[in-house]
Amino acid sequence: MVPANEEDLALSRRAAGGDSAAFAMLVGKYERPLRAFLTRTFSADVADDIAQDAFIKAWRAAGQYDGRARYSTWLTSIAWRCGLDALRKERKPEVECEHEHVRPATGEVDDMLARLSQSERASLVLCEGHGWTHMEAAEVLGLPLGTLKSTVARAKAKCRAMWEGAEHG
Amino acid sequence: MADEFDRLLVDALSPPEREADRAFVARVQTQVALEERFASERRSLVRDLLQQLVALLAVGAGAWWLGRSAPVAEWASESPATALAILLATFMFVAATFITRTASRNLLGGAQ
Numbered sequence: 001m002v003p004a005n006e007e008d009l010a011l012s013r014r015a016a017g018g019d020s021a022a023f024a025m026l027v028g029k030y031e032r033p034l035r036a037f038l039t040r041t042f043s044a045d046v047a048d049d050i051a052q053d054a055f056i057k058a059w060r061a062a063g064q065y066d067g068r069a070r071y072s073t074w075l076t077s078i079a080w081r082c083g084l085d086a087l088r089k090e091r092k093p094e095v096e097c098e099h100e101h102v103r104p105a106t107g108e109v110d111d112m113l114a115r116l117s118q119s120e121r122a123s124l125v126l127c128e129g130h131g132w133t134h135m136e137a138a139e140v141l142g143l144p145l146g147t148l149k150s151t152v153a154r155a156k157a158k159c160r161a162m163w164e165g166a167e168h169g
Numbered sequence: 170m171a172d173e174f175d176r177l178l179v180d181a182l183s184p185p186e187r188e189a190d191r192a193f194v195a196r197v198q199t200q201v202a203l204e205e206r207f208a209s210e211r212r213s214l215v216r217d218l219l220q221q222l223v224a225l226l227a228v229g230a231g232a233w234w235l236g237r238s239a240p241v242a243e244w245a246s247e248s249p250a251t252a253l254a255i256l257l258a259t260f261m262f263v264a265a266t267f268i269t270r271t272a273s274r275n276l277l278g279g280a281q
Binding site: 018020023024027028029031032033035036037040048051052055056059060109124125128129130131156159160163164 | 177
């Protein structure tokens with residue numbers, strides 16, 4: 001097992017035993033990448049609520065983390081499901097770009113991401129921004145590896161086209 | 170080789186470099202504490218309910234067993250109103266005991 005996993009596993013086991021200080025260490029360690037992922041994938045308005053919800057679920061399920069995957073992978077998969085649940089509750093179906101054909105792309109990253117689907121955004125953020133392997137991202141997003149790879153490639157190609165369009169347009 | 174676009178994407182999508190957000194960590198800790206309190210209250214409620222169910226079953230079984238014995242059955246058939254009154258009084262006593270116990274426990278829990 002990777003040493004970082006061992007350390008997180010030990011903290012998670014302590015959390016499972018009711019040690020909230022150990023869990024606070026895990027929250028402090030992982031809130032930054034998790035909230036960055038959620039802000040990019042969902043929106044800044046809901047990212048903190050989803051992150052909080054995910055941490056509470058991780059606390060409840062602390063005994064289930066077995067250290068085989070990285071703690072961040074395990075936590076992000078919980079957060080991804082929380083985010084999708086939140087969207088479902090708001091009855092916002094996954095819309096692939098509401099304003100894609102309304103106004104031209106500006107070439108800003110936020111704008112480019114807003115024109116992607118939820119899973120394209122999540123795949124791109126994890127693989128390009130957070131440096132995750134395709135395998136890890138596929139596991140978190142619950143996608144077959146091949147589908148994840150093509151999703152990342154498609155998302156990147158779309159962004160590049162928008163960026164080039166904005167640069168030269 | 171990474172071009173300008175690749176660099177832009179990586180820079181924009183990478184998590185920001187900063188210290189842990191202590192306010193956020195404290196918020197999660199507060200939620201965790203609340204979660205623990207609710208879970209403990211839920212466990213205590215279920216335990217109480219089970220205890221009360223067992224006690225009620227025991228009282229019911231005792232009454233049924235007494236009612237089956239010949240002298241009591243004979244007396245009950247002679248004065249059914251009195252038998253019913255005794256049964257109701259016993260039931261009310263048991264119910265009042267449970268309610269008082271649960272209420273005092275809730276009061277103590279709320280005061281903590």
